[in-house]
Amino acid sequence: MAAVQRGDRAAYGALLDDIGPAVQQFVRRRIRDPEEAKDVYQDILMALHRARRSYEPDRPFEPWFFAIARRVVARRRSERLTRDARELRPSVMPDVPIESDGHLKLALEQALRHLSADQRQAFELLKIEGLSVERAAPRAGTTVGALKVRAHRAYRILRRFL
Amino acid sequence: VTLEDATHRAIVARLTTELTPARALWSPWARLACWLALALAVVGVAAVSGLRHDLGVVIDRPGYVFELAILLAGAGLAATLALLAAVPGRMGGRRARALGAGLLVLALAAALLGETGVAPATRTAFADLRCVACVGLFGLVPWLALYRAVGRAAPLDGTATALCVGAAAFLVGAAAVRVACPYDDVAHLAVWHGLPVALWTVVSTVLAGAGLARWMDDGVSDRHTAGG
Numbered sequence: 001m002a003a004v005q006r007g008d009r010a011a012y013g014a015l016l017d018d019i020g021p022a023v024q025q026f027v028r029r030r031i032r033d034p035e036e037a038k039d040v041y042q043d044i045l046m047a048l049h050r051a052r053r054s055y056e057p058d059r060p061f062e063p064w065f066f067a068i069a070r071r072v073v074a075r076r077r078s079e080r081l082t083r084d085a086r087e088l089r090p091s092v093m094p095d096v097p098i099e100s101d102g103h104l105k106l107a108l109e110q111a112l113r114h115l116s117a118d119q120r121q122a123f124e125l126l127k128i129e130g131l132s133v134e135r136a137a138p139r140a141g142t143t144v145g146a147l148k149v150r151a152h153r154a155y156r157i158l159r160r161f162l
Numbered sequence: 163v164t165l166e167d168a169t170h171r172a173i174v175a176r177l178t179t180e181l182t183p184a185r186a187l188w189s190p191w192a193r194l195a196c197w198l199a200l201a202l203a204v205v206g207v208a209a210v211s212g213l214r215h216d217l218g219v220v221i222d223r224p225g226y227v228f229e230l231a232i233l234l235a236g237a238g239l240a241a242t243l244a245l246l247a248a249v250p251g252r253m254g255g256r257r258a259r260a261l262g263a264g265l266l267v268l269a270l271a272a273a274l275l276g277e278t279g280v281a282p283a284t285r286t287a288f289a290d291l292r293c294v295a296c297v298g299l300f301g302l303v304p305w306l307a308l309y310r311a312v313g314r315a316a317p318l319d320g321t322a323t324a325l326c327v328g329a330a331a332f333l334v335g336a337a338a339v340r341v342a343c344p345y346d347d348v349a350h351l352a353v354w355h356g357l358p359v360a361l362w363t364v365v366s367t368v369l370a371g372a373g374l375a376r377w378m379d380d381g382v383s384d385r386h387t388a389g390g
Contacts, residue, residue: 007183016174024170042173049177050377051316053184054249063251071250071318075378135379141176 002057016045023069030073039139040076044069046138111161115154118142122150123158190245190252193311197241201234201304201334205341208300212342220346233337236268240330241308247323248315248374265329285345290354293339297358300342301335305366313374320375321367328363328370335362 003011023044024037031037047068055064112120118140125136125147137147187193209217220226243261246252308327317323336359343355 002186004181005184005186007181009178009181012181013174013178016170016177020170020174038169041169045173045177047378049180051250053187053314054316055186056189056249057186059251064249065251067250067318068316072378141172 001052001055001061005052005055005057019065026066026069027073031076036076036080040073042139043076044072047072107162108158111158114157114161119150119154119157122147123154126151187249187315190242190249194238194241194245197245197304197308197311197330198238200307201237201241201337204300204304204334205230205234205338208338208342214342214344216344217341226346230337230340232268232271233333233340236265237304237330237333237337239265239268240326240333244308244312244323244326244330245315247319247326248312248317250316250318282345282347285350289345290350293343293350293354294358294361296339296342297332297335297355298362299335300338301332301362304334305331309370309374313377316377317374320373321371323374324367324371325363327374328366329359331366332359332362335359 027037027041031040121140125131133144137144140147239261336355339355
């Protein structure tokens with residue numbers, strides 16, 4: 001980790017490869033949903049990256065790193081609880097099927113086929129998962145500006161086909 | 163190649179590409195020593211510029227010195243909590259409980275063992291309110307310095323850390339006002355010196371608590387710069 005603080009990319013790659021399996025195990029034990037576990041895994045490694053200056057080279061790495069990992073998992077759980085509390089869940093399903101809903105869903109699926117993978121991902125992160133641009137950009141592995149451009153293009157294409 | 167392997171490789175490629183040197187911070191103890199020097203300087207400035215003209219006399223009274231020592235020790239303990247809490251893995255539950263208990267003992271000692279002078283009849287409300295403002299003003303520089311020191315690290319709990327930062331800084335403010343303010347009666351000290359510490363601590367926590375933990379949400383490459 002001390003080499004990582006000096007900017008040694010090879011050492012960084014080796015460190016991340018070394019801790020990867022332990023982190024995956026750590027996350028799997030706490031997050032059941034595989035997709036969410038994948039996101040949390042990335043969030044933990046990104047938090048390590050951002051906090052690297054706070055590591056003290058003369059102290060053990062594990063307590064420092066797993067304190068960060070525990071916090072990332074706790075935040076994710078807290079966010080999920082908040083989101084779940086906000087979502088509306090009907091206690092009784094409607095008797096009459098809503099035909100227009102099915103029609104719209106089909107049309108949306110067809111329109112989504114015209115998007116590139118990046119545009120589709122931007123649309124899903126911002127409009128289906130409801131993330132802010134700032135939170136969605138790291139998830140998509142791009143910058144805020146680039147994500148906005150992708151989303152804008154996706155909306156333009158969807159407008160054309162809906 | 164599993165999905166997890168692919169995820170791992172993608173994130174590793176991205177993080178290694180964006181890696182820049184990030185100089186390790188000084189140890190929490192070195193930063194604490196610097197901050198305590200600053201805190202003592204603030205109290206020194208208050209002593210020189212304050213309204214208390216009998217400081218040379220009262221400094222010989224053990225009760226007065228004891229009160230000042232309690233305020234500064236409380237500030238030191240709170241600053242220790244803040245600086246340790248900003249380094250992941252440094253603040254275990256046992257250590258936090260010990261430091262918190264130390265703060266509580268100091269607060270009780272300050273409340274029970276302080277001086278009990280007599281209130282002068284000529285004191286105005288302006289003089290009382292001036293002490294409230296001065297606790298905030300004298301605490302401002304220590305607060306900014308400690309907030310910066312803590313913010314450069316990686317506080318995991320923004321609110322709790324901000325609470326410690328506020329308590330440390332405004333206890334220094336209270337110590338500075340204690341050497342600058344000419345009044346010694348216990349009612350004035352409790353209401354116009356003691357309560358402002360709580361007031362400014364809460365205000366600063368509300369304003370700055372969320373900001374301290376925002377590093378977890380920032381972009382990957384915008385937090386550290388070369389040599390920074």
